[in-house]
Amino acid sequence: MAMLGAIMVPHPPLIIPEVGRGQERGIQATIQAYHEAAKRLASWKPDTVVVLSPHSVMYADYFHISPGRGAQGNFGAFRAPQVEIKVQYDTEFVDMLSRKAAGCGVSAGTLGERDSSLDHGTMIPLWFLNQYYEGYQTVRIGLSGLPFSQHYKLGQCIQKTAELLGRRVAVIASGDLSHKLKDDGPYGFQAEGPVYDEKIMDIMGRGDFGRLFDLSEEFCAKAAECGQRSFVIMAGALDCLAVKAETLSYEGPFGVGYGVCVYETEGAAPQRDFLRQYEERVCAQAARRKESEDAYVRLARQTIETYIRTGKKISVPDGLPDEMYANRAGVFVSLKEEGALRGCIGTIGPVRNSIAEEIIENAVSASTKDPRFHAVREDELERLEYSVDVLSPAELIASEEELDVRRYGVIVTKGSRRGLLLPNLEGVDTVQAQVAIAKRKAGISADEDVQLERFEVVRHY
Structure with missing residues (x-):
């Protein structure tokens, strides 16, 4: 069998004795489990070890695979500069994986490397492995801002590449869990932190990888984890394979969660096709949304689907509510994919003759011109969630005390710089956070005074 197994491990630098200088004794259970995981991986005698690291090169819309020999x-x-790690890359595997990913519609390859040095998310697992095994080649892969489904697909490509080349392959999913477990920890406390760790250890301990898709982007961000995407790629590499899953340890004494699990493959298991199952649920949810969407959202969706498929912008259709023809207002069109923002473009005030025209123009822009994202692809259309915000006229306010993150959006202005943030957004829970984000969007520093305006919206789902 090409895929031999995988290990899930953390990467706290202090686990290296020359770095920890005694502090590592505070995570002795993790150290013991790490040694055991490394021994297990070594016993499989892989030709190639694929390391998935959150601290390698990372792009929003691209998986970076380390190039070179x-x-x-x-x-x-x-x-601790005296502690060094060297690797030899499996260049044939890297080349084949890049081509296989391209053929599967996964944006991945060797472009964009600025610094070839190994990161600690890669070096720490290999520091343990090298004590028990040598002579293997390595493939190092960074994560991306793409949806979880794309990470899983990349994992599937790893499995297919291993099969095509006849390689014996093991995967290391490097990643810490929540960084917000304790008030006195380095990153403070967030309620989602311990909840995430409990959920992820249950999922990973059972090898129940389909549930990884149930952890939303917003929830993961609040928990401040760094391993979720590594774990999803690893799950994809074990797609349709039976695995013997075992939890070796979990602890978080310093306010960051560290989990160690081992997965040894045990043959084919077609029923463990978790991505297909997830995509079926997504399609069913999309069908239900279409049945309940109102005219505003339907117009945004039809605009985007037509434009992405044909390159043509639709005309204002007949049969809309009268106010969409008669009224003018600022409109924002927002897109999400798998719970993560996929595009959001709008106008603060009306610039076109009707709300309907405003929706059509901004829907096209949200799907193709948001500078934070590449243009929406046709294969993404069924996974998109739409919302349309119709803005009331903005009014000047004297201070942040007149804001309410659930009721009001905010506009901040400093000279020619202007930033806007909509109200009632997931993850934005305080007025201070709302204003800070709006300032960042405008390129205004946190300590600069700004003119404040507020507005209300009618949000259509």
Whole structure:
């Protein structure tokens, strides 16, 4: 069998004795489990070890696969430059994986590397592995801002590449869990932190990888985890395979969660096709949304589907509510994919002759011109969720005390710089956070005074 198994491991630098200088004794259970996981992986005698690291090169819309014949790194950033790791890359695997990903519609490859040095998310697992095994080649892959489904698909491509090349492959999913477990921890406390760790350890301990899709982007962001996407790629690499899953340890004494699990493959299991099952649920949910959507959302969806499929912008259709023809207002069209923002473009005030025209123009822009994202692809259309916000006229206010994040959106202005944030957004829970985000969007520094305006919206789903 090409895919031998995988391990899920954390990457706290202090686990390296020369870095921790005694502090590592506070995570002794993790250290013991790490050694056991490394021994298990070594016993499989893989030809190639694929390392998935949150601290390698990361792009919003692209998976970076490290190029070249090899690389090295050290722990100089953690005051231990004498501890070095060197790897030899499996260049044939990298080339085949890049081509396989392209054929599967996954944006991945070797472009965009600025620094070839190994990151600590890669070096720490290999520091343990190298104590028990040598002679293997490595493939290092960074994560991306793409949806979880794309991470799973990349994992599937890893499995297919291993099969095509006849490689014996093991995967290391490097990633810490929540960074917000304790008030006195380095990142503070967030209620979602311990909840995430409990959920992820249950999922990973059972090998119940389909439930990884149930953890929303917003929830993961609030928990401040860094391993979720590594775990999803790993799950994809084990797609349709039976695995013996075992939890070796979990602890979080310093306010960051560390989990160690091992997965050994045990043959084919076609029923463990978790991505197909997830996509079926997504399509069913999309069908239900279409049945309940109002005219505003339907117009945005029809605009985008037509434009992406044909390149043509629709005309204002007949049969809309009268106010969409007669009224003018600022409109924002927002898109989400798998719970993550996929595009959002709008106008603060009316610039076209009707709300309907405003929706059509901004829907096209949200799907193709938001500078934060590449243009929506046709294969994404069934996974998109739409919302349309119709804005009331903005009014000047004297201070943040007149804001309410659930009721009012905010506009901040400093000279020619202007930023807007809509109200009642997931993850924006305070007025201070709302204003800070609006300032960042406008390129206004946090300490600059600004003119404040507020507005209300009617949100259509």
